Amino acid sequence: MVWKTILETAIQTPSPHNVQPWKLRIRDDSEAELLIDSSRTLPKEDVTGSFILLAMGMFVESVSILAQSLGFDISFEILDDPQMLAHEIIADEGRPLIPFAMLRLAKSPSSTLDYPEDLFFKRRTSRLSLRPTLVPDSVLQTLIDLASGWHQIFRTTTERSEVERLMNLNTQALFSDLNTKDYHDEIIEWFRFSDSQSRERSDGLDYRCMNTPSSIFWMSAKMPWLMKVPLLRGLLSSTYRSQLGTIPTIGLLSGGFWDPAEAITSGRFLMRFWLELAKNDLYIHPFGNLVTNRPIAAKVEQEMKLENIWLVFKIGYSPEPRKSRRLPLESILIS
Numbered sequence: 001m002v003w004k005t006i007l008e009t010a011i012q013t014p015s016p017h018n019v020q021p022w023k024l025r026i027r028d029d030s031e032a033e034l035l036i037d038s039s040r041t042l043p044k045e046d047v048t049g050s051f052i053l054l055a056m057g058m059f060v061e062s063v064s065i066l067a068q069s070l071g072f073d074i075s076f077e078i079l080d081d082p083q084m085l086a087h088e089i090i091a092d093e094g095r096p097l098i099p100f101a102m103l104r105l106a107k108s109p110s111s112t113l114d115y116p117e118d119l120f121f122k123r124r125t126s127r128l129s130l131r132p133t134l135v136p137d138s139v140l141q142t143l144i145d146l147a148s149g150w151h152q153i154f155r156t157t158t159e160r161s162e163v164e165r166l167m168n169l170n171t172q173a174l175f176s177d178l179n180t181k182d183y184h185d186e187i188i189e190w191f192r193f194s195d196s197q198s199r200e201r202s203d204g205l206d207y208r209c210m211n212t213p214s215s216i217f218w219m220s221a222k223m224p225w226l227m228k229v230p231l232l233r234g235l236l237s238s239t240y241r242s243q244l245g246t247i248p249t250i251g252l253l254s255g256g257f258w259d260p261a262e263a264i265t266s267g268r269f270l271m272r273f274w275l276e277l278a279k280n281d282l283y284i285h286p287f288g289n290l291v292t293n294r295p296i297a298a299k300v301e302q303e304m305k306l307e308n309i310w311l312v313f314k315i316g317y318s319p320e321p322r323k324s325r326r327l328p329l330e331s332i333l334i335s
Contacts, residue, residue: 049086057267082260126283129245130316150269152255173289178224257310
């Protein structure tokens with residue numbers, strides 16, 4: 001079946017904390033319903049629902065690109081007002097499965113292959129130290145043009161003091177968030193401290209991919225108060241910064257995102273942006289706390305003189321990083 005061929009690769013789509021919030025009900029050869037699994041959302045961190053809607057938009061775009069490679073076109077219809085979808089995502093109680101979109105598959109008389117299937121497996125996040133080589137101007141311009149075509153702004157900085165100021169803000173945000181009960185209790189549910197746990201769950205933040213020893217990863221989850229102890233805070237900050245390694249370039253994306261409808265469109269753009277990076281052998285590592293921690297986010301926007309920043313990341317060339325696991329297709333298909 002064409003749907004399953006497409007979906008076997010589409011499940012490689014990235015998502016915040018690798019939560020993989022999608023479920024699918026294949027109705028027939030031409031139609032499938034895409035739903036949000038409300039047990040795989042992040043209401044304490046993603047307080048507007050925008051990041052889960054971003055992930056759903058990315059998944060839709062993955063399906064669309066992969067359908068092209070098989071000679072099909074995908075059309076989709078969002079099944080509810082995006083504001084209502086966002087409300088359900090962050091609600092304490094709601095439907096276990098939230099209908100998101102109807103996907104329709106049709107044979108294309110002239111389909112264009114934008115990104116080959118292998119890029120979905122090549123694309124990944126790298127938390128390793130990046131090589132010092134800067135991204136060529138020609139590649140940066142391609143990314144700037146791609147962003148502009150989706151009404152987004154892509155900007156970078158390679159200025160060392162600016163990079164370090166942003167990384168200092170990142171540390172402040174992370175240490176603060178891990179000591180905020182709602183944030184802490186939600187995120188540690190997605191920490192995977194061992195290989196066996198990672199294999200069993202096939203989701204979440206796998207210590208293998210975090211460039212962090214399992215013991216340190218465990219300590220950050222179970223004893224975040226250490227980050228507040230004056231004598232330890234400096235040491236832990238230095239340790240965390242050293243784990244991030246060489247950061248030759250910081251990238252930022254700015255534009256429509258915080259409105260739920262714009263978040264879906266931004267997700268479609270981000271999937272293409274990430275595949276374009278993979279095509280050019282580039283990796284990124286998003287720093288989510290620089291956006292979700294709103295007081296720190298305001299400082300980032302002031303530092304960069306850029307409004308509506310919704311993604312901050314290091315970008316560059318990397319040794320091949322470990323690959324985060326994905327749920328098997330059979331676990332996201334429902335009858």
